[in-house]
Amino acid sequence: MSDSVVNRPPGAVLGPVHPIRRVAGMAVWQQLRADIFGRIEGGALSPGDALPSETALAGAYKVNRLTVRRALADLARAGVVRTEHGVGSFVASQPLRHRIDDGQASLLESMARGGHAVRQTVLDARRVDPAVGETGEQHHFPDFPGAVMEYRYIRWVDELPWSVSFAAIPAALAPPSWDGTNSLFAAMSATHGVEVLRDDRCFSAVPANPEDAAWLEVQVGTPLLLLRGTNSNTQGQAVAHIVHRIRGDRAEYAVRVPH
Known part of the structure; x- marks a missing residue:
């Protein structure tokens, strides 16, 4: 299956996205969280960059929006992203x-x-x-x-x-x-x-x-x-x-x- 590229506002470069495949011992939302976290840690996204919308992420990773929401919520609790209601999610600034x-x-x-x-x-x-x-x-x-x-x-x-x-x-x-x-x-x-x-x-x-x-x-x-x-x-x-x-x-x- 070919990679998807997420449609997003200018400024965020997420890169090619592989649809999530179920693996034993790891929930789908955890796989999604790990992938997004890895892209941030790897420098594909910088502090202040806007993440794609929940709908765009769900479509690219072939998961439902609730899965995306849970992954983003966990990243927000960890201080990796910040979410503004009605606006979107952004890569958090470093401490x-x-x-x-x-x-x-x-x-x-x-x-x-x-x-x-x-x-x-x-x-x-x-x-x-x-x-x-x-x-x-x-x-x-x-x-x-x-x-x-x-x-x-x-x-x-x-x-x-x-x-x-x-x-x-x-x-x-x-x-x-x-x-x-x-x-x-x-x-x-x-x-x-x-x-x-x-x-x-x-x-x-x-x-x-x-x-x-x-x-x-x-x-x-x-x-x-x-x-x-x-x-x-x-x-x-x-x-x-x-x-x-x-x-x-x-x-x-x-x-x-x-x-």
């Missing part, structure tokens, strides 16, 4: 490596040094007294008693959504009218002369809730990287609690292990 031992207090400064464009939109800024915030956690700063400022904001890196973020800092150290133009910690330093350093970091995985999905342009349930931590000043005093819900397909964190 950006972010070093958390580079001496910077914020991702904004870290990424800017690497030549990446970072922008932030502040969704909410509120003064909380007593110091129990909307997340239900107590943001306690023993060395800075009193009210706490809480911020919720969205970060984009290279014009792709990166994280839904939260930070709590002592109100005494809060910069006036922080608008996200620079990092919160750079603004704290400029206003109060405090040098902010990364302290502890804890990582885990969580599924995207509906709000996450809307802001981060992913499907509900998509794996996110949950980062929690604190920042301190040069005296070792805690000056910030942070929570970032980060797109798992966008971020790769790295740290050098001391010998």
Whole structure:
């Protein structure tokens, strides 16, 4: 049987396609997933390229659309492709490596040094007294008693959504009218002369809730990287609690292990 070539929008080069043949021990959708994944890994498709439509893929591989949909959904869960409802599926961008031992207090400064464009939109800024915030956690700063400022904001890196973020800092150290133009910690330093350093970091995985999905342009349930931590000043005093819900397909964190 001759190979098929998928009809698709300009830009994506899928190449010749062999119809899927059933083999023992491997479901048809898994074979399809493996073939598409191999083409992406082999460079036939680049980040941002549009994949052919479900109908075109089904016709070329001689499978039904449900099989195509399952294969693409699994690739999306793995962060290999991203799907925009009503638009189509696209090859996902590769994760950006972010070093958390580079001496910077914020991702904004870290990424800017690497030549990446970072922008932030502040969704909410509120003064909380007593110091129990909307997340239900107590943001306690023993060395800075009193009210706490809480911020919720969205970060984009290279014009792709990166994280839904939260930070709590002592109100005494809060910069006036922080608008996200620079990092919160750079603004704290400029206003109060405090040098902010990364302290502890804890990582885990969580599924995207509906709000996450809307802001981060992913499907509900998509794996996110949950980062929690604190920042301190040069005296070792805690000056910030942070929570970032980060797109798992966008971020790769790295740290050098001391010998």
